[in-house]
Amino acid sequence: MRAVVIDGEGGPEVLSVQEVPDPVPGEDEVLIDVVAAGLNRADVQQRRGFYPPPDGASPIPGLEVSGHVADPGTSAFHEGDAVVALLAGGGYAEKVAVPSGQVVRAPDGVGLLEAAALPETAATVWSNLVLQAGLEEGDDVLIHGASGGIGVMAIQVSLALGAVPHVTAGSAAKLGVARSLGARTLINYREQDFVQELRTATAGRGADVILDVVGAKYLARNVESLATGGRLVVIGLQGGTTAELDLGTLMGKRASIAGTTLRARPVGEKTAIMAAVRDSVWPLVASGGVRPFVDRVFPLEQVAEAHTYFDGGEHTGKILLSMR
Template sequence: MRAIAIREFGAPEVLVEVERPDPQPGAGELLIRVTASGVNRPDVFQRKGAYAPPPGASDLPGLEVAGTIAAGDPAELAAAGLKLGDRVCALVAGGGYAALCVAPIPQCLPVPAGLGDIEAASLPETFFTVWSNVFDRGGLKAGETLLVQGGSSGIGVTAIQLGKAFGASVIVTAGSDDKCAACLSLGADQAINYRSADFVEEVKRLTAGRGADVVLDMVAGDYVGRELRCLADDGRIVIIAVQGGVKSEINAGEVLRRRLTVTGSTLRPRSVAFKGAIAGALREKVWPLLEAGRIRPVIERVFEAADAAAAHALMESGQHVGKIVLRWTNE
């Protein structure tokens, strides 16, 4: 099969097209003939040598794919409501940048009615991540306020739409007025340009001094201490990436007095059972919203798979809103 491999750790140009043996599904797995692969920030970190695949996972980058089921045990597929030839999208621990990809059956979801494979490939990584961290770990409820750091990212545009769909108010930060406008067009209630305004003071002003109930943080570093200051009492910070560094200085007294929570998670090394439970929640609660058009994939650009290096360059430039997708042509 065709695949995109990391020749060595480094700049986008280290991504090269290679031929690899066709993977074979094992027990509890299926094989997807890939039409499209999502590009995500963890792929960039892996390319640079900063995010190794978990034990047993493919060394190829790529955490989400969409296509058709090419192989798998018919009984196992039937138990999951699937069959050979069905169109699915899947969250995987690696190997997504390839024309064929093995995925655990519990981590596969049918392509939502009305969506193409390109759109479907943009769903798993961000939707699994947002659901697990904002709703399960962060406990966001209707009527609360969600602050999303990096609202124009793939995670951000998903968090905006899911937060609004489930009755929360959503404030986002973004790095330009144009990105702020894009977030507002997706349903965000307020958008803060963090380059020209202090998000702590703005969140306090926009919430009449109350603060946000949940913060989805992809920055960490010195943001954590600042985020504590703009939390409501009993508020929760959920860290899902550390682009600003791994060390934070916080006021522990404030945590105690106002019953604040700082938590976080990374999804890639979690068990199939854990990810399967998220998939079940998404199928029940979110897939109907996608099929009804109440929320939608947001895709900045589609690249041919052979142009993966250019896709990574765009990702690293920050000049995108939403997702970047690779397209595979299978002969």
């Protein structure tokens, strides 16, 4: 099969498409003929040498795919079923073997190519906003990086739950995307102080939940932005890993901070998350309340160009690789 190989550490030039052996599914794994794979920041970090795959995972990048079941193994799937899957690696390839619990049938209401934009974003958003932070109707939620794949999914899920999304992004164009999806408060972090803007938008109370991809750079200001009893969930470290925090502020607000990752979670946890996505997010997709937001689709052979485009930071929503 054709697959992307990472030759060294560095820029997109270290990526190439090569012929490699087909994966051999293990016990309780499903073999998928891949239609498309989603690009994620984790793939970029792996390419740069900062985020190696977990033990036992494929060295081929790619954390989410859509496709057809080629070999269902002992699972309840059937050959030819249209599915999507959450991976620990291996998605940038024509075939991938995945634990059956991390595979779910593709949702109604979208094409199979577009569906590749959903597994990682839906799993990340649902597991963090709902399962971790307990987001519910009426909550104010601050979403950083609002125009990326996670951000556009978080806005839509928040609105579907009856929460109020307030967002940050770095340009008018990106904030325009957030506006089109229904975000309430639009904050350009290059020009505005998100702490003050959020305080104004919430009549001084702050956010019940904050979903953060920045990390250390925003830690103190995020805590300052929390409402009493607020929950901060850190899912990315684009702004560094180390920061000082006034614990008195955190304690005074009776607030909490959680840090999570998805890729290295055990199969059992990913199985539970994907079941929740299937049961709770897929009906929203079928009804049109949540939709994949695809910026561009590149053929597999143009993986280096796709990563160059991703690195440029101007995309909104997801970038996909098509195998056909």
